[in-house]
Amino acid sequence: MEDQAIDREWKKGSAELLILSLLEAVPRHGYEIGKLIEQRSRGALRFHAASLYPLLYRLEKRGWIQGRWVEKSGQRRRRYYRLTAQGQKMLASQRRGWRTFVEAISRITGAENA
Amino acid sequence: MPDWSEEIRKQLADLRLAPAREAEIVEELAQHAQDRYRELESGGATEAEAHRITLEELSGHELLANGLRAIERTDAPEPIALGAGSKGRFLATLAQDLRYGLRTLRKSPGFTAFAMLALALGIGANTAIFSVVNGVLLRPLAYPDADRLLTIYETTPEYGRTSVAYPSFLDWRRESRSFADMGAGRSDDFNFTGAGEPEHLSGEYVSASLFPTLGVTPFMGRNFLPQEDRQGAACAVMLDYGFWKVRLAADPNILGKALTLNAMSCAVIGVLPRDLRLREKAQVYVPIEQYNSVELRTRESRPGIAVIGRLKPDVTIEAAQAEIASICSVLARQYPKTNAGAGAKLVPMKDDMVGYIRSTLLLLVGAVGFVLIIACANVANLLLARSTARRREFAIRTALGAARGRIVRQLLTESVLLSLGGAAIGLLLARWGTSLVLAAAPDSLPRSAEIGIDPYVLLFTLAVSIVTGILFGLAPAFHGANANPQESLKEGARGAGGGRHRAESLFVAVEIGLAVILLAAAGLMMQSVWRLLQVDPGFNTRNILTTQVALSPTALASPPAIRLAFQQMLGRVAAIAGVQSVAITSQVPLAGSDSEIAFWPGAAPQPPQDRTTSAMFSVVTPHYLSVMQIPLRRGRFFTERDNLASPPVVAIDDVLAKHVFPGQDPIGRQISLMVMGPVRIVGMVGHAKQWGLDSDDTSKIRDQIYFPFEQVPDKFMSAGVTGLTLLLRTGPEPMSLVSAVRAQVAGPTRDQPIYAVRTMEQIISGSLAERRFTMLVLIIFAATALLLAAVGIYGVMSYAVTRRTHELGIRATLGASRREIVGLVVHQGMRLAAIGLAGGLVAAFALTRFMTGLLYGVRPADPATLAAVALLLGAIALLACYIPARRATAIDPMAALRCE
Numbered sequence A: 001m002e003d004q005a006i007d008r009e010w011k012k013g014s015a016e017l018l019i020l021s022l023l024e025a026v027p028r029h030g031y032e033i034g035k036l037i038e039q040r041s042r043g044a045l046r047f048h049a050a051s052l053y054p055l056l057y058r059l060e061k062r063g064w065i066q067g068r069w070v071e072k073s074g075q076r077r078r079r080y081y082r083l084t085a086q087g088q089k090m091l092a093s094q095r096r097g098w099r100t101f102v103e104a105i106s107r108i109t110g111a112e113n114a
Numbered sequence B: 001m002p003d004w005s006e007e008i009r010k011q012l013a014d015l016r017l018a019p020a021r022e023a024e025i026v027e028e029l030a031q032h033a034q035d036r037y038r039e040l041e042s043g044g045a046t047e048a049e050a051h052r053i054t055l056e057e058l059s060g061h062e063l064l065a066n067g068l069r070a071i072e073r074t075d076a077p078e079p080i081a082l083g084a085g086s087k088g089r090f091l092a093t094l095a096q097d098l099r100y101g102l103r104t105l106r107k108s109p110g111f112t113a114f115a116m117l118a119l120a121l122g123i124g125a126n127t128a129i130f131s132v133v134n135g136v137l138l139r140p141l142a143y144p145d146a147d148r149l150l151t152i153y154e155t156t157p158e159y160g161r162t163s164v165a166y167p168s169f170l171d172w173r174r175e176s177r178s179f180a181d182m183g184a185g186r187s188d189d190f191n192f193t194g195a196g197e198p199e200h201l202s203g204e205y206v207s208a209s210l211f212p213t214l215g216v217t218p219f220m221g222r223n224f225l226p227q228e229d230r231q232g233a234a235c236a237v238m239l240d241y242g243f244w245k246v247r248l249a250a251d252p253n254i255l256g257k258a259l260t261l262n263a264m265s266c267a268v269i270g271v272l273p274r275d276l277r278l279r280e281k282a283q284v285y286v287p288i289e290q291y292n293s294v295e296l297r298t299r300e301s302r303p304g305i306a307v308i309g310r311l312k313p314d315v316t317i318e319a320a321q322a323e324i325a326s327i328c329s330v331l332a333r334q335y336p337k338t339n340a341g342a343g344a345k346l347v348p349m350k351d352d353m354v355g356y357i358r359s360t361l362l363l364l365v366g367a368v369g370f371v372l373i374i375a376c377a378n379v380a381n382l383l384l385a386r387s388t389a390r391r392r393e394f395a396i397r398t399a400l401g402a403a404r405g406r407i408v409r410q411l412l413t414e415s416v417l418l419s420l421g422g423a424a425i426g427l428l429l430a431r432w433g434t435s436l437v438l439a440a441a442p443d444s445l446p447r448s449a450e451i452g453i454d455p456y457v458l459l460f461t462l463a464v465s466i467v468t469g470i471l472f473g474l475a476p477a478f479h480g481a482n483a484n485p486q487e488s489l490k491e492g493a494r495g496a497g498g499g500r501h502r503a504e505s506l507f508v509a510v511e512i513g514l515a516v517i518l519l520a521a522a523g524l525m526m527q528s529v530w531r532l533l534q535v536d537p538g539f540n541t542r543n544i545l546t547t548q549v550a551l552s553p554t555a556l557a558s559p560p561a562i563r564l565a566f567q568q569m570l571g572r573v574a575a576i577a578g579v580q581s582v583a584i585t586s587q588v589p590l591a592g593s594d595s596e597i598a599f600w601p602g603a604a605p606q607p608p609q610d611r612t613t614s615a616m617f618s619v620v621t622p623h624y625l626s627v628m629q630i631p632l633r634r635g636r637f638f639t640e641r642d643n644l645a646s647p648p649v650v651a652i653d654d655v656l657a658k659h660v661f662p663g664q665d666p667i668g669r670q671i672s673l674m675v676m677g678p679v680r681i682v683g684m685v686g687h688a689k690q691w692g693l694d695s696d697d698t699s700k701i702r703d704q705i706y707f708p709f710e711q712v713p714d715k716f717m718s719a720g721v722t723g724l725t726l727l728l729r730t731g732p733e734p735m736s737l738v739s740a741v742r743a744q745v746a747g748p749t750r751d752q753p754i755y756a757v758r759t760m761e762q763i764i765s766g767s768l769a770e771r772r773f774t775m776l777v778l779i780i781f782a783a784t785a786l787l788l789a790a791v792g793i794y795g796v797m798s799y800a801v802t803r804r805t806h807e808l809g810i811r812a813t814l815g816a817s818r819r820e821i822v823g824l825v826v827h828q829g830m831r832l833a834a835i836g837l838a839g840g841l842v843a844a845f846a847l848t849r850f851m852t853g854l855l856y857g858v859r860p861a862d863p864a865t866l867a868a869v870a871l872l873l874g875a876i877a878l879l880a881c882y883i884p885a886r887r888a889t890a891i892d893p894m895a896a897l898r899c900e
Helices: A008-022 A028-041 A048-063 A084-111 B002-014 B019-042 B049-058 B064-072 B086-107 B111-138 B166-175 B210-214 B240-248 B317-334 B349-389 B391-399 B404-442 B455-481 B485-491 B498-534 B559-574 B622-628 B656-660 B714-723 B733-745 B762-765 B769-803 B805-813 B817-854 B863-889 B893-898
Strands: A065-070 A076-083 B149-156 B160-162 B179-193 B199-205 B235-238 B260-261 B264-271 B286-287 B306-311 B343-348 B544-549 B577-583 B596-601 B613-620 B632-635 B649-653 B669-675 B677-685 B703-707 B725-730 B754-759
Touching: A008 A028, A008 A048, A008 A084, A008 B769, A028 A048, A028 A076, A048 A065, A048 A076, A048 B019, A048 B049, A076 A084, A076 B019, B002 B019, B002 B049, B002 B498, B019 B049, B019 B632, B086 B111, B086 B404, B111 B149, B111 B349, B111 B455, B111 B769, B149 B317, B149 B349, B166 B306, B166 B317, B166 B893, B179 B210, B179 B286, B179 B733, B199 B210, B199 B656, B210 B306, B210 B317, B235 B240, B260 B286, B306 B317, B317 B343, B349 B391, B349 B404, B349 B498, B391 B404, B391 B455, B404 B455, B404 B769, B455 B498, B498 B769, B498 B817, B498 B863, B544 B733, B544 B762, B559 B714, B559 B725, B559 B893, B577 B622, B613 B656, B613 B754, B622 B725, B649 B656, B649 B669, B656 B677, B656 B703, B725 B733, B733 B754, B754 B762, B762 B769, B769 B817, B769 B863, B805 B817, B817 B863
Parallel strands: B199 B286, B235 B264, B613 B703, B649 B677
Antiparallel strands: A065 A076, B149 B160, B149 B306, B149 B343, B179 B199, B179 B260, B179 B306, B235 B286, B260 B264, B544 B725, B544 B754, B577 B613, B577 B725, B596 B613, B596 B669, B632 B677, B649 B703, B669 B677
């Protein structure tokens, strides 16, 4: 299955980029982030709480994202994460890095297939 | 709905997060779990299935706790004030620390009180000394642009720096282009009559330019006009604010009224501002041209005139110095007789006022710093002892997730709180201490009126107390934070730990070492003062009363009237019961003033200035020798027959004789005095120290010439009259005769006051005032240091005995005698003391060198002083060890063993 194909190591390498990308436009809470990763990857990528939150806390500690408790009427308060200025920079650089990486891989793998 | 929080908390348990952080994570994850659970349920899962899946995802194969461990434990997790940013978070923690700290300190009032008191002593003493340093050395003088004010000295090859000849001042002021303006002043005494009792006022002759040069605007009225500062102008006077306020009852209509000063009627034209302090004591200011003396007009005398210049904004002091030097060289060519070799020296006014006391004050700053370090070491030891006792508390907090950094911060907050409390008490002590310092300070301490507690002093105290708090708190804080929770909890309340004892021993050794240094400094000062008091001044200092006198205005009318008035006064005073002999002199030895005259051997006309020599010049009446009990070496002293009708004579001292007539008999020889002309030597007397018990031997001018009062020419009589002192040798205690002397001096017209009444012994002790002051302050510091060090070693030994109760109990059971047990404890303590002593002696050896300038007759590393210090401290340390050791012998062996 697809799920097995995308190995844990892949996930680890890309997780930071995924989270930063999702927070680029709007602040989101942890559950929403997990959900969006699953939906947009059509189920190929999935982060459970046990791995998602340590990641979020690490990014927060590095100062790339910042969490803030937000109360909405009639709901329990949730912690929303937004991208910091430093996070923006990291996102841009990781994107460039990822693109280079993907291009390199596809040149190799594409060439073999051709 | 399952309780996710409980589940999550279980998983996080062994991370030992800070409680607030843990709560936050639990809340966020529980929220997530709840969302997930709902989603699974709505997707059709059973409750049990949803529960299982949610739980699995929470722990998963990558355990949540494992993932979090690395992140959450990398540095101190701090409790987070929910919803606050990092600054708010810091403040919130600080507030929490403060509250907790206050609570802890309140719980042990004895400890808190002692620690604060020790710190208050240290901080208070530092604040007091700093306020003196601040007022005297640091604050700019209270004039606008005070850094451009310079004191200008005249220099001669013979004296070096000296006061200025009035004509030189006029020439400098006219010729120089470097100065915006220059002013001159000369202190003098004034006889104030016509307003009740006659009064003696201290005053100052000033040039009209002096106050404008300083930038002083009068409080009332105006400054002197140039035309008021001319020979023959009507006398005008400006008043000191305090004099106007107190003596003249702040008379608002004082301007234009006349005061009678030295029998001159002087119109008041202004009152000076309250904070003006030109010289500390002046009450009235009169234009210098009113100073009616030939001294003012000649270039050969330099009658105590001080000159102040204000540099133009763009001129450097070097440029001004060069310019004035060239003016002086022109004057030297123009007036070779008086000005050959003369020059001028510019000194910033503040340096001139306070420069000489700088090294003394800096010495005290160093000493008081040591006192503070000792206080810190003491409190640090107390905190160490406490932190050992509090190990259990820290262990529990660590177990609950508090990080090391967090505990260190908590403990530092506590110690800073302590030192701030100490500082508050210290400020009170400092206010009191400052007034004590001022009371003990020599009158000569410059700018003493400007000493006080101002914002800079407060800032200093605050800074010192915070730094202090951190300094003495660090070791105990780290010690506390390093507590290993498991061991501490296992051990129960009985704390231990080797690190603590090493630190504590080190602190005690340092305390003792610093106390050695302070004691050595104090001891050296005591020795110096004591040795100075043993110096033979060349006369008998006991039972001499000295007083300044002012003549009645009627007596001042003519020179013969002046002579007659003094003769009658001497007659009346000599008749007082208890007065053995009485004399008048123009200068009192060791009283801090001096007057010199240039002379040359033979009766030749005056050679150029650089070929004359100077001698101290005293005008005296015949009984001067018997009052002072100065020995007559050869010839005779003056009699009543040495008067204007007889040829002029002088007496010289043996120093002059040796210097000018080596190997010859000076009696009968002629010398010539500047202005006075040739005189014959009739007597040779012993040298009396003039400059100071310490510095007389090394002074440039030591020759002495005595001149009979009755032979003073008429033209000098009225000018010389103000500075005369009456000297009495008394049978009874001198001060007991003061009222009789006052009555007899006042005379039939009752208008001749006496003032500045002192015994000779007071004058001598005044001449040692600065050294005494330094000695006194050092003794106070050393005593404080000794006390703190004794308390320190006592505390450590008491604690050691308590800790060794069990061991000592066993020893006692096994047959150790009381002596052996005392020996055991004392040995431990004295080893510490010995280490401290050795270190302190080495440091004292190195540091007391900086005191060389303050010492007399004793070398900085005086072995006797150091040995005495070591003995004293050793004895105190022994006592401080012995008391706890005695307690150790009282241990009941059975009780000691049972308590295990």
